[in-house]
Amino acid sequence: MTEVLVTGGAGFIGSNFVHYALATRPDWRVTTLDKLTYAGRLENLKGALDDPRHSFVRGDITDAAVAGCLVERADLVVHFAAETHVDRAIHGAADFIKTDVFGTYVLLEAARRATHLRRFIQISTDEVYGTVPDGSSRETDELKPRNPYAASKAGADRLAYSFFATYGVPVCITRASNNYGPCQFPEKVIPLFITNAVDNQPLPLYGDGGNVRDWLHVLDHCRALDLVIEHGVDGEVYNIGGGNEVANVDLTHQILDLTGRPASLITRVPDRPGHDRRYSLDTTKLRALGWQPQVGFAEGLRETVQWYQANESWWRPIKQSNAEFQSYYATQYGERLRLS
Ligand code: NAD
Numbered sequence: 150m151t152e153v154l155v156t157g158g159a160g161f162i163g164s165n166f167v168h169y170a171l172a173t174r175p176d177w178r179v180t181t182l183d184k185l186t187y188a189g190r191l192e193n194l195k196g197a198l199d200d201p202r203h204s205f206v207r208g209d210i211t212d213a214a215v216a217g218c219l220v221e222r223a224d225l226v227v228h229f230a231a232e233t234h235v236d237r238a239i240h241g242a243a244d245f246i247k248t249d250v251f252g253t254y255v256l257l258e259a260a261r262r263a264t265h266l267r268r269f270i271q272i273s274t275d276e277v278y279g280t281v282p283d284g285s286s287r288e289t290d291e292l293k294p295r296n297p298y299a300a301s302k303a304g305a306d307r308l309a310y311s312f313f314a315t316y317g318v319p320v321c322i323t324r325a326s327n328n329y330g331p332c333q334f335p336e337k338v339i340p341l342f343i344t345n346a347v348d349n350q351p352l353p354l355y356g357d358g359g360n361v362r363d364w365l366h367v368l369d370h371c372r373a374l375d376l377v378i379e380h381g382v383d384g385e386v387y388n389i390g391g392g393n394e395v396a397n398v399d400l401t402h403q404i405l406d407l408t409g410r411p412a413s414l415i416t417r418v419p420d421r422p423g424h425d426r427r428y429s430l431d432t433t434k435l436r437a438l439g440w441q442p443q444v445g446f447a448e449g450l451r452e453t454v455q456w457y458q459a460n461e462s463w464w465r466p467i468k469q470s471n472a473e474f475q476s477y478y479a480t481q482y483g484e485r486l487r488l489s
Pocket residue numbers: 156157158159160161162163182183184185186187188189190208209210211228229230231232233234248252272273274275302324325326327328329333334
């Protein structure tokens with residue numbers, strides 16, 4: 150059996166990856182290490198929690214005792230755990246530095262002592278390239294992160310590379326574009342706008358709505374990671390982009406069409422500070438390994454809307470009775486919505 154450690158496996162992408170791995174890799178035994186922050190939800194692992202090939206450990210990646218012992222047992226580490234929301238990083242970046250940078254360092258230190266580790270996947274992001282006025286970012290392009298989340302991820306990305314270059318840790322780094330799909334926490338634009346639309350609440354569109362994101366279905370992301378685990382080259386970086394560049398205002402209209410709600414719900418609010426205008430990835434390198442996205446954006450977005458419509462019991466308690474979320478929402482949107 151291959152022992153796989155998944156950090157952050159109770160979050161959005163991590164939990165989709167755990168389910169994907171258990172379904173497609175009968176020879177893998179998966180351990181999820183997750184702190185269960187506001188974004189980590191055990192219900193995301195429903196089904197996996199009863200699977201004899203999966204174990205769940207509640208713990209913090211910055212805790213060297215826990216991380217060291219789990220990394221030592223692993224053949225593969227897929228490191229998703231992070232603070233991930235740009236707007237929260239703008240309010241305060243301390244947790245981003247602690248988890249995304251220092252937590253990654255703790256795991257890498259354990260990885261350099263590990264005896265049979267064959268791959269350490271550092272999950273990075275397209276945000277490390279910064280805003281892309283034209284063309285598409287290649288893996289060799291300069292990193293120009295422009296918000297504290299992106300900068301913390303860039304630090305972790307290069308720290309992982311340094312542990313390959315200095316100590317020979319078998320690191321591959323992946324930089325994915327914006328993911329969407331089931332179980333994404335409703336602070337991110339797609340689940341926030343779908344669930345607000347369901348409830349006939351305003352959709353707070355930042356700035357002029359012209360910012361462009363490249364949308365990647367979470368299962369296409371999982372398939373790409375699988376390929377990099379098996380066929381990636383140590384020390385290399387792989388972009389993972391869906392090839393679906395959509396302006397936020399167009400995305401918002403698509404969500405309104407799919408939920409049958411009026412355009413009058415769109416509420417233009419003051420922009421996110423340092424808001425990157427556009428991300429775009431050149432995925433030639435990954436495609437050469439044999440990957441291409443399988444989920445079209447129109448179909449994937451329709452299915453995602455249907456998932457949130459069918460799973461109100463997943464998101465309604467977060468939005469309606471979770472004090473942490475309500476406090477965040479008031480801080481992020483209260484004044485913005487009043488000003489609009
Ligand atoms: P998420 O916020 O949904 O989940 C993060 C998970 O990490 C949660 O389960 C949380 O409990 C856990 N976690 C946080 N701090 C921890 C700590 N100190 N110790 C242990 N666990 C901790 O995030 P996501 O959207 O699933 O993103 C996963 C990874 O993918 C992140 O590294 C993120 O930077 C990267 N990424 C995300 C996207 C995207 O569009 N969502 C795109 C590219 C890259």
